[in-house]
Amino acid sequence: MTPFFFGSSDRQLFGIYEAARCAPVKGAAVLCHPWGPEYIHAHRSLRQLSNMLAAAGFHTLRFDYFGTGDSAGDMTEARLAGWEADIRTAMSELLDITGARQVSLVGLRLGAALAATIAITAGAKVRSLVLWDPVLRGEEHVRELHLESPPGEKAIKPRPRAPEDGGGYDILGFPLTDQIESEMKALDLIALAPALPARSLIVASHPLPSHDGLRRVLDENKRDQAIEFIADHPPWIELPLGHPLSGAAPVKVLRRIVEWLA
Amino acid sequence: MSAKIVNQAVTIGRRQSLVGIVTQPAGYVPSGRPVCVILNSGIIHRVGHHRMYVALARMLAAAGSQVLRFDLSGIGDSENRLDGLSPLDAAIADIREAVDWLATSKSAQRIILIGLCSGADHALIYGSSDPRVAGLVLLDPSIPPTLQYYCRYFARHLRQPKSWGDMLIGRGRVWNWIRKFLGDRSEEVLESHRIKLGDPAVRAYLESAYRRTMNLGTQCQAVFTSGFPHQHNYRRQILDAFPSVPFEGQLRLDYFDGCDHVFTSEADRKRLFGVIMKWIQQPGFVETLPAATTGEAASAKDLQMQHASHGT
Known part of the structure; x- marks a missing residue:
């Protein structure tokens, strides 16, 4: 496991590279994380996924978008277009490190929506795409973020932010500025579904009203993909300390992703 | 934040298995200042809840300090230890390896440990046994209940x-x-995940750790929030819980009423960072006087008087 910074000096990104631990090498994969508090709680599962992929023969790169995790910048400066550019930078970095010619993209929640956008435009560079509990409708995602609250404590409601600080709301300590909220609301993965790469896996562990819309569009367009529903716990949601699944990775989902990619 | 800082990704420890980030001023790094080490709280990786440790590390670095944030083994990106140590012993061994690495790689002579919740407990327990630890920032550390x-x-x-x-x-x-x-x-x-803080053995263990820390001359900044009411609910509880520990002149106390346990509100975080930045700028920690001289002893004495005026 190699932690390192990459990208330009004014947009330093933090990543962790894990080389494939078995031969033959089956490919290279970039993992794309969800937004704000969801990433904090899902970090453990994404690390586990990276570890499992490396054991299955994949070179993997996990990384933090600009303004998130250990990468440079502040969340208030972030834009979705910038995060999409960061995914492209991470893909180039992984291709450069490994000598691979294609990468697979694996995205969780918002990361899945960003990865899908990239996969549609990147063409042959993307070998396959995994959408793990993807954000399908941005409006729905923003509504969910506003309702998320930590367990076992009094509900921590979103707090309005000052307009001079970008406005919007603090969601569990993360700034969802007016700018990024409006960009998130404009996300519509269902509209993009007909253009998804042929080799795409859509896996869901958390039912959403928007799933029906995606199923309909996939059917109408005679796509081979379907939403695979796997009953497992959503790792981006904080469970109370002492809960049997607190800190646990959703092993069934992770196994399915690795098996499908391999 | 105008001062330029740099970040360095590192793997440290005997097996190079602990992943961390060193954040420091881009140019001149003042010598003699303690290096700050920020510890995990619970199972949240080194960025901390709502990325608060990233913001704190950058603020400290902009003010001239070197800061290491790293993941204990089995947390975040760090691998599990292979020696079968208990979680507490493993955490203490990890901190020792990190401090040793800072001593050899960054010439650190003095360390300030910063931790929230379990991180505060680890900071206290480790700090009570290593004289290189010059300061502790304890955020909602475990303290036993009192009559009050x-x-x-x-x-x-x-x-x-x-x-x-x-x-x-x-x-x-x-x-x-x-x-x-x-x-x-x-x-x-x-309930089994909660340590029974009222248990006489736990109370004696913590009391002994605080006493050893005070005997080492370590400076402490403790911040208690009202967001952890099953453990503490007033500012001076730590003093009442350990009446025989000589805290005078070495412990500064703050109580954040209306603040949750993980400082979710940006305003609470700003206040917390202000408290830490002010405490860390004390004469014993900045390089205005050469280390290990009578001058340092004098500044420590000044500090005791300053704290006495705060009533802690």
């Missing part, structure tokens, strides 16, 4: 209609105690 704690606890609950509702339907702490008294063990599974 229980009085405040029950007074608060008696004023809340929800407590009366819980009482009527058989929920809450009092009913749990009654059930346990009658031999019901069903609540113990959920």
Whole structure:
């Protein structure tokens, strides 16, 4: 496991590279994380996924978008277009490190929506795409973020932010500025579904009203993909300390992703 | 933040298995200053809840300090240890490896450990045994309940209609105690993750750790929030819990009323960072006087007087 910074000096990104631990090498994969508090709680599962992929023969790169995790910048400066550019930078970095010619993209929640956008435009560079509990409708995602609250404590409601600080709301300590909220609301993965790469896996562990819309569009367009529903716990949601699944990775989902990619 | 800082990704420890980030001023790094080490709280990786440790590290670095944030083994990106140590012993061994690495790679002579919740407990326990630790920032550390704690606890609950509702339907702490008294063990599974801070052995252990820390001359900044009411609920609880520990002149106390345990509000975080930045700029920590001289002893004495004026 190699932690390192990459990208330009004014947009330093933090990543962790894990080389494939078995031969033959089956490919290279970039993992794309969800937004704000969801990433904090899902970090453990994404690390586990990276570890499992490396054991299955994949070179993997996990990384933090600009303004998130250990990468440079502040969340208030972030834009979705910038995060999409960061995914492209991470893909180039992984291709450069490994000598691979294609990468697979694996995205969780918002990361899945960003990865899908990239996969549609990147063409042959993307070998396959995994959408793990993807954000399908941005409006729905923003509504969910506003309702998320930590367990076992009094509900921590979103707090309005000052307009001079970008406005919007603090969601569990993360700034969802007016700018990024409006960009998130404009996300519509269902509209993009007909253009998804042929080799795409859509896996869901958390039912959403928007799933029906995606199923309909996939059917109408005679796509081979379907939403695979796997009953497992959503790792981006904080469970109370002492809960049997607190800190646990959703092993069934992770196994399915690795098996499908391999 | 105008001062330029740099970040370095590192793997440290005997097996190079602990992943961390060193954040420091881009140019001249003042010598003699303690290096700050920020520890994990619970199982949250080194960025901290709502990325607060990244912001704190950058703020400290912009003010001239070197800062290491790293993941304990098995947390975040760090690998598990292979020596079969208990979680507490493993955490202490990891911190020792990180401090040793800072001593050899960054010429660190003095360390300030910063931790929240379990991180605060790890900081205290490690700091009480290593004279290189010059300072501790303890955010909601574990302290035993006191008589005043229980009085405040029950007074608060008696004023809340929800407590009366819980009482009527058989929920809450009092009913749990009654059930346990009658031999019901069903609540113990959920409670088992909590250390029984009222237990005399736990109290003696913590008291001994604080006493050793004070005897080493370590400076402490403790911040308690009202967001952890099952452990503490007033500012001076630590002093009442350990009346025989000589805290005078070495412990600065703050109590954040209306603040949750993980400083979710940006305003609370700003206030917290302000408290830490002010504490860290004390004469004993900045390089205005050469280290290990009588001058340092004098500045420590000044500091004791300053703290005495705060009533801590």
